[in-house]
Amino acid sequence: MTTGVLEYLTVFALAIFVGIEVVSKVPSILHTPLMSGSNAIHGVILVGSMLVLGAAHTGTEEVLGFAAVVLATLNVVGGFTVTDRMLEMFRPRQQGGAPGERGPARPADGPPAGSGQ
Amino acid sequence: MSRGTAIELCYLVAAIAFILALKGLSSPRRARAGNLVGAAGMLLAIGATFAQPGLAHLALIIVAMVIGAAIAVPSARMVKMTAMPQMVAAFNGVGGGAAALVSITELMRTDAQLTATYKLLEVLFGVVVGSMSFSGSALAFAKLQELMPGRPITYKRQQQINAVVAAGAAVLAIRILITPSTALVWVLLVVSLVLGVILVLPIGGADVPVLISLLNSFTGLAVAASGFVLENNLLIVAGTLVGASGIFLTRMMSRAMGRSLPNILFSAFGSVVTATGEGGSADRVVRTATAKDIGILMAYSRRVVIIPGYGLAVAQAQHVVHELADLLAARGVEVFYAIHPVAGRMPGHMNVLLAEAHVPYGELRDMDEANAKMGTADVALVVGANDTVNPAAHSSPGSPIYGMPIINADEAAHVVFLKRSMRPGFAGIDNELLYDEKTVLLFGDAKDTLLELVGAVSES
Numbered sequence: 001m002t003t004g005v006l007e008y009l010t011v012f013a014l015a016i017f018v019g020i021e022v023v024s025k026v027p028s029i030l031h032t033p034l035m036s037g038s039n040a041i042h043g044v045i046l047v048g049s050m051l052v053l054g055a056a057h058t059g060t061e062e063v064l065g066f067a068a069v070v071l072a073t074l075n076v077v078g079g080f081t082v083t084d085r086m087l088e089m090f091r092p093r094q095q096g097g098a099p100g101e102r103g104p105a106r107p108a109d110g111p112p113a114g115s116g117q
Numbered sequence: 118m119s120r121g122t123a124i125e126l127c128y129l130v131a132a133i134a135f136i137l138a139l140k141g142l143s144s145p146r147r148a149r150a151g152n153l154v155g156a157a158g159m160l161l162a163i164g165a166t167f168a169q170p171g172l173a174h175l176a177l178i179i180v181a182m183v184i185g186a187a188i189a190v191p192s193a194r195m196v197k198m199t200a201m202p203q204m205v206a207a208f209n210g211v212g213g214g215a216a217a218l219v220s221i222t223e224l225m226r227t228d229a230q231l232t233a234t235y236k237l238l239e240v241l242f243g244v245v246v247g248s249m250s251f252s253g254s255a256l257a258f259a260k261l262q263e264l265m266p267g268r269p270i271t272y273k274r275q276q277q278i279n280a281v282v283a284a285g286a287a288v289l290a291i292r293i294l295i296t297p298s299t300a301l302v303w304v305l306l307v308v309s310l311v312l313g314v315i316l317v318l319p320i321g322g323a324d325v326p327v328l329i330s331l332l333n334s335f336t337g338l339a340v341a342a343s344g345f346v347l348e349n350n351l352l353i354v355a356g357t358l359v360g361a362s363g364i365f366l367t368r369m370m371s372r373a374m375g376r377s378l379p380n381i382l383f384s385a386f387g388s389v390v391t392a393t394g395e396g397g398s399a400d401r402v403v404r405t406a407t408a409k410d411i412g413i414l415m416a417y418s419r420r421v422v423i424i425p426g427y428g429l430a431v432a433q434a435q436h437v438v439h440e441l442a443d444l445l446a447a448r449g450v451e452v453f454y455a456i457h458p459v460a461g462r463m464p465g466h467m468n469v470l471l472a473e474a475h476v477p478y479g480e481l482r483d484m485d486e487a488n489a490k491m492g493t494a495d496v497a498l499v500v501g502a503n504d505t506v507n508p509a510a511h512s513s514p515g516s517p518i519y520g521m522p523i524i525n526a527d528e529a530a531h532v533v534f535l536k537r538s539m540r541p542g543f544a545g546i547d548n549e550l551l552y553d554e555k556t557v558l559l560f561g562d563a564k565d566t567l568l569e570l571v572g573a574v575s576e577s
């Protein structure tokens with residue numbers, strides 16, 4: 001084993017702890033956006049797929065690389081879009097806040113949302 | 118700075134952006150901004166990859182990306198919030214599939230015979246875990262989308278057969294490590310696809326949230342493995358972040374169900390129930406009440422706790438329940454929602470559904486918080502939930518759900534169940550609380566009965 005692999009293993013080990021540390025602070029009301037957000041992040045396999053397709057030199061490799069890029073793009077684009085849609089809906093309590101700040105926003109966006117369901 | 122260094126630097130910035138995206142999720146206020154930071158990091162990483170020296174087939178790459186985006190955007194935009202779990206499963210599965218393809222294609226390019234053993238090991242891990250995630254997610258999607266029965270599917274000698282397939286995959290992997298062969302890696306890929314299917318078949322119903330979280334973590338690990346294969350730090354960091362956080366979330370979910378992860382994965386929980394079906398409690402008496410009575414009861418309460426379950430989501434009743442809560446709040450009743458960690462079809466799903474109906478997140482209480490206040494509540498309104506309020510989890514050691522943390526609806530002064538029928542919940546266990554003398558039931562579709570309650574409260 002070369003020292004190169006050891007460097008990657010170091011990064012891997014540290015990332016495990018960062019992952020657990022960051023996620024343990026996520027409140028349970030955001031667990032679905034967390035899953036969907038982390039889902040979008042592993043879409044970074046798109047970078048790997050691009051590299052593999054970009055280096056392909058047989059027909060088979062091209063087909064496989066092409067399929068990988070399509071799948072990975074689905075993952076990235078779908079993941080971030082869905083997460084954004086979800087997070088857009090989480091809003092703080094509006095009645096209780098300072099009347100000047102959030103109060104007027106409520107009637108403005110309340111009715112269309114209510115009638116839209 | 119050379120071009121290579123600049124690209125690496127971009128990858129580093131992207132990795133930091135991903136960590137910030139996850140960190141942003143620690144508060145609902147910063148979460149959306151965090152997600153945008155993550156998306157920006159992803160764009161940067163993709164842009165930097167286009168600048169890689171010697172990247173061929175640029176046109177092919179762009180065409181593939183356009184196809185992917187053209188499918189992803191409309192489906193992600195149009196999916197209903199109730200269907201979110203299967204959407205996440207689908208996007209997760211394709212990620213796993215891509216990771217498996219990346220690993221195997223890289224192996225073909227470099228020639229298996231000349232590949233070092235440790236590298237081969239990385240490839241095999243990526244192929245096995247990525248393929249399992251792909252086929253497992255596809256099956257989970259089919260279950261959630263109701264393309265097939267959502268209950269656990271069992272067959273004779275299931276565990277033994279599954280063990281044989283798993284052992285076969287292990288033997289095959291060892292064989293490949295000893296005498297490398299790309300053809301055998303393809304065989305292993307197919308076996309792994311089968312493994313993913315037989316892993317998911319016996320898991321159903323209320324265990325699906327745990328499963329989705331586990332599959333998410335699988336894809337993360339497969340991506341990390343591809344990162345090792347391609348010697349790319351960004352893939353390693355991002356994949357590992359997701360893999361580790363997914364396993365953490367999975368453990369948290371199984372703890373919320375009072376069961377171990379192996380028990381959830383291998384016990385085909387709930388499958389016996391479908392055999393015995395309904396009934397069994399036909400001779401016992403429950404008290405029903407009219408919407409008017411319940412409306413008055415709630416209108417003159419001081420504190421009402423709403424406990425939503427998946428039945429609420431199925432009936433698309435989250436908007437009506439919010440209307441009812443607002444109406445009560447306007448009368449001076451204190452209303453909050455008690456959310457069980459596994460309510461819904463994926464971790465935290467119920468919170469998203471209520472957020473969709475514009476329920477402010479300040480009114481959502483997690484289980485511990487809700488239980489602390491339950492003793493002072495006048496009414497616990499249980500909408501489309503059952504197992505998550507079943508006191509058998511505390512009181513009967515023989516019960517399959519014994520030990521599962523529940524929302525203690527039984528501590529409220531009155532309990533109101535809005536139920537479709539007397540059918541037991543997913544776990545198939547009778548709920549003693551239904552027969553308690555402080556409990557009343559109102560039968561019907563959650564949306565209809567809630568609308569009746571809205572009418573009753575506004576009249577009283």
